[in-house]
Amino acid sequence: MSDLRLFITTTEKLSEVLLDLMTDAFEDDGYAIATMEMDEKRDIWEASLYIDFDEEDEMRARFAAVVAHQFPDATIEREVIPDVDWIAKSLEGLSPVRAGRFLVHGSHDRDKVHLNDIAIEIDAGQAFGTGHHGTTAGCLEVIETVMRARKVRNALDLGTGSGVLAIAARKLKPVPVLATDIDPIATRVAAENVKRNGIATGITTLTAPGFHSPAFATHGPFDLIIANILARPLIKMAPQLASHLAPGGSVILSGILASQRWKVLSAYNGQHLRHVRTIWRNGWVTIHLDRP
Numbered sequence: 001m002s003d004l005r006l007f008i009t010t011t012e013k014l015s016e017v018l019l020d021l022m023t024d025a026f027e028d029d030g031y032a033i034a035t036m037e038m039d040e041k042r043d044i045w046e047a048s049l050y051i052d053f054d055e056e057d058e059m060r061a062r063f064a065a066v067v068a069h070q071f072p073d074a075t076i077e078r079e080v081i082p083d084v085d086w087i088a089k090s091l092e093g094l095s096p097v098r099a100g101r102f103l104v105h106g107s108h109d110r111d112k113v114h115l116n117d118i119a120i121e122i123d124a125g126q127a128f129g130t131g132h133h134g135t136t137a138g139c140l141e142v143i144e145t146v147m148r149a150r151k152v153r154n155a156l157d158l159g160t161g162s163g164v165l166a167i168a169a170r171k172l173k174p175v176p177v178l179a180t181d182i183d184p185i186a187t188r189v190a191a192e193n194v195k196r197n198g199i200a201t202g203i204t205t206l207t208a209p210g211f212h213s214p215a216f217a218t219h220g221p222f223d224l225i226i227a228n229i230l231a232r233p234l235i236k237m238a239p240q241l242a243s244h245l246a247p248g249g250s251v252i253l254s255g256i257l258a259s260q261r262w263k264v265l266s267a268y269n270g271q272h273l274r275h276v277r278t279i280w281r282n283g284w285v286t287i288h289l290d291r292p
């Protein structure tokens with residue numbers, strides 16, 4: 001388990017350069033690497049390397065050597081990572097989460113919704129997706145950007161979990177949304193959450209592994225495909241996902257660790273999709289691509 005974080009404070013652009021250098025140097029040794037936005041307005045980012053206490057001297061020297069050429073003036077700072085009680089932490093994940101105009105909140109926080117919020121009510125339960133995870137929040141942010149900027153006539157939320165992203169898309173624009181999950185419990189929870197959010201029609205929930213159902217052909221091709229799963233299945237399903245994307249369509253991928261970003265990007269570039277933007281949150285990335 002990592003106990004210590006060594007990090008360099010930088011800007012968004014330079015954090016990407018640092019991430020590449022760090023990935024090349026440390027990924028094969030199994031070290032966790034992350035870039036995090038600390039202050040959006042002032043463009044302050046941190047590029048971090050997670051290590052054990054007893055290797056601090058050695059790893060600090062390696063880190064300094066890796067960045068020395070391109071960042072000769074970089075200061076390597078350190079932070080001790082406190083022990084976290086993850087069970088307590090997950091139960092505590094009940095405060096509302098803001099991502100763009102979306103506010104994802106539990107039923108006990110209805111009074112926290114402001115006039116201009118697009119509120120999504122999800123209680124922590126048996127399916128993933130209360131908005132607290134960096135991947136969900138990243139997807140919400142990109143959904144808003146895409147649906148405002150592009151002509152989206154229908155959407156697919158693959159790996160819907162609690163249904164949070166499908167609900168978000170439908171609340172932004174009254175387009176048909178197909179929400180699927182490999183797990184029948186998730187599909188049931190998603191359907192309940194759709195109703196609870198006052199959406200009577202427009203979202204179809206379906207249990208299916210990957211693209212294995214004729215429903216994808218019936219409902220597709222899609223102008224927007226959102227898939228917050230994990231890097232490995234996303235890489236594997238790149239050809240199928242691309243084949244269900246309409247011309248000019250957009251794709252939002254998440255569940256990807258920062259260190260896996262290039263592998264996912266190259267799988268989707270291989271399907272002639274173009275990288276538009278990456279959002280980094282707590283070591284996870286959300287990738288927005290489109291079909292030119």
Ligand SMILES: C[S@@+](CC[C@H](N)C(=O)[O-])C[C@H]1O[C@@H](n2cnc3c(N)ncnc32)[C@H](O)[C@@H]1O
Pocket residue numbers: 127128129130131135136139158159160161162163164165180181182183186208209210211228229233255
């Ligand atoms: C990280 S959760 C994402 C939930 C929600 N979309 C969100 O963004 O918060 C991933 C979901 O994908 C589902 N999943 C995993 N592999 C899948 C597959 N091959 N096909 C469909 N769903 C899958 C899981 O059951 C889980 O509910």
